[in-house]
Amino acid sequence: MPTETYIHNGPLVIGAGLAGLSVALNTAPRKTLVLAPVALGVACSSAWAQGGIAAALSPEDSPKAHALDTINAGAGIVDELAAKTLTEAGPQTVHRLKAMGAPFDHKTDGSFVLNREAAHGLARVARVGGDLAGKAILEAVVHRALNASHIDIWERAHALGLIKSANGVVIGALVQHTDRLVEVFAPVVILASGGSGGLFAVTTNPANLRGEGIAMAALAGAEIADPEFVQFHPTALKFGLDPAPLATEALRGEGATLIDQNGHRFVFDDHPDGELAPRDIVARAVHKADQSGGAFLDARTAIGEHFPAEFPTVFASCMSQGVDPRIQPMPVAPAAHYHMGGIKTDIFGQTTLPGLFAVGECACTGVHGANRLASNSLLEAAAFGERVGKAAIAGLGGDFTPDTAHALVPVLPPSLTESDLKALRDGMARDAGVVRNEAGLIRLLDLITDLDKRAHGALALVSARLIATCALHRRESRGSHYRSDYPQTEAVGARTFTNWAKVQNKTHGELSTCTSPDCLTS
Structure with missing residues (x-):
């Protein structure tokens, strides 16, 4: 297949989930090219996130308290500056998404409906339609991106490797765009390619996400941070589907319990917080119960007849497999869900390679440590996406004239x-x-x-x-x-x-x- 050359005089964003589009929305007025492996809003982890977005939105909460919970959940290796930066941006980020059209649930007094999830000290997870947060937030951001005059989007465009200059600066990417192979040159490249759940047989993520962005950066010489830390969501629905449907943690926040085949609430055997213990502890407890006869999420008493209205996504997943969660416990098992490790960056998304930034799940600022606090992922994608977009264009000059003849193409x-x-x-x-x-x-x-x-x-x-x-x-x-x-x-x-x-x-x-x-x- 012949290779084409395309020179783009502006940021190249690899990935079109919440992180990538948040970057692109903050690179105006520079013309920005976004690569979307599939149609916008389809098969990306952002769109599948159910629980919501964590932020200090209530009078009794604060970014400091949110940061402390983030640090405690991260098991001793959270970068405290990254946690402080993220949580301080939380309230403004949620209000900005609301202004874009994200239809967050509100109480009659106009305040946000907030859920409590595992390892949070209080309720601080803003939700949409019960379990539709990721889909609804991404739809609002996609709409804004499609109407932004400075953004050009290539759908069905897969980055396959990073292009470097002779002196080691990242200056583009090798891209498969539909049936074309294109060397795309750009003055700055931002990786927002998602996580690695598709490397595992059981995952809640789109199966096509296999850590390709991390791999491309590693092959180009970037430093990688904490790759061994992969979070397993405790309650994927065990229906033998690929990917596995998720049963959001908000169910447990509303009082759903985890029981074994004998009705025993087994997580209390390992932690006094039971179902609301940190995710790693709950995941291991569910894994052990699953290996010993089965683990089940029981929402019959806590949610019951309200299930279809409060958690429509989970309800539809269960009913399609012949399980009515209003009257039956749901079979669950842990599934690969989020990669805390990734391409090492600072809090502005700069990697160890000049010309290359990273953001979202493929990046690692250290904010999640060894264990991500529930619902911090959407916040990270949106809040750090804004920071990275602004940082990526800060040093750009005028016309971009790469030396394509001497470029190092993978x-x-x-x-x-x-x-x-x-x-x-x-x-x-x-x-x-x-x-x-x-x-x-x-x-x-x-x-x-x-x-x-x-x-x-x-x-x-x-x-x-x-x-x-x-x-x-x-x-x-x-x-x-x-x-x-x-x-x-x-x-x-x-x-x-x-x-x-x-x-x-x-x-x-x-x-x-x-x-x-x-x-x-x-």
């Missing part, structure tokens, strides 16, 4: 076959899932190595290796990363900072540089 990466992708997803779920150990992670890395022989450099394999390698060499349990062979948590929390050169050739017996003083900081 090799077109291969794709995994359907059977190899299934093997990878099954292996990730089995060995890098809710409970991990050395033998399983070594087995997983062997599988990744074998698959790489048939599809060397496949982006899914790069992101999977980053997760598995750093999970193997974090010999403790912290937040979402639980090692059955190292169940203790070290007294001093440390983050992981690594790069592709350090990770790709590690053997099982080596001590990864992920645990050296050069790679970890307290």
Whole structure:
């Protein structure tokens, strides 16, 4: 296939979820090109978020209290400046989204309807139609983006690698746009490509999200932070569907309980907050119950006949599979839900590569630490999206004239076959899932190595290796990363900072540089 060249004199945004579009809306008046892998608002995690958006919106709440809950949930490694920055932006971000047309639920006095979710000290999650927050918020932002004269959107456009100049500056991306292969050159590139849930056999995310943005940045030489920390949502509906429908945490905030096959509320065996304990604790408790006969979410008493009106998305998912949640407990199991790790950035989205910014789930500011506080993801996408958009254009000059003849264009990466992708997803779920150990992670890395022989450099394999390698060499349990062979948590929390050169050739017996003083900081 012949390769075309396209020179764009403005920001190139890779990804069209809430983070990517929030960036684009804040790059005016610079002409901005947005790459959307699918139609806008379809198959992106933002649109599927049910619970809502967390912010200090009530008189008894404050950004400081929100930050404290964020830090406590993150299990000792949250970047406190990032948490402060995010939570202080929370109220303004929600009001800005409301002004765009996001139809948040309100009480008769005009105040926001707020839910309490796990690890929040009080109710602070603004919702839309019960469980329609992500869809409704994204629809409002999409409408604004489509009517913004400075934004151009390419649908069915997949970035496959980053283009660098001869002196190491990111100056574009190799893009598959429908049936064309295009070298898109731009003076600044912003990755907003989503998470990595599709690497796992059971996920609540669109299955096409496999950490490709993280992989592209790693292959280009960017530093990667905390890749081993993957959050598993405790209550995916266990119907054998791919992706697994989500049963929002707001159900538990409204009083729904988790029970085993005997009706026992098993989470209290592990934590005094029961169903409202931090997500990692609830996920492990659900995993254990699921392995021992089944775990169920019981909303019969707490919600009952109000279910269709209050949680229409969950209700429709259950009824389509023959389960009426008004009168039956819902079968649940943990599922890959959110990647706390990603491309290392500062609070303005700047990566370690000049010319490259990152935002949203593919980025890692350290705001989530080892365990994301419920409903902070939509807030991060919108609030940091605004910051990153403004930062990305701050240093742009006039005409952009790249040296295309000497640009470093990546090799077109291969794709995994359907059977190899299934093997990878099954292996990730089995060995890098809710409970991990050395033998399983070594087995997983062997599988990744074998698959790489048939599809060397496949982006899914790069992101999977980053997760598995750093999970193997974090010999403790912290937040979402639980090692059955190292169940203790070290007294001093440390983050992981690594790069592709350090990770790709590690053997099982080596001590990864992920645990050296050069790679970890307290």
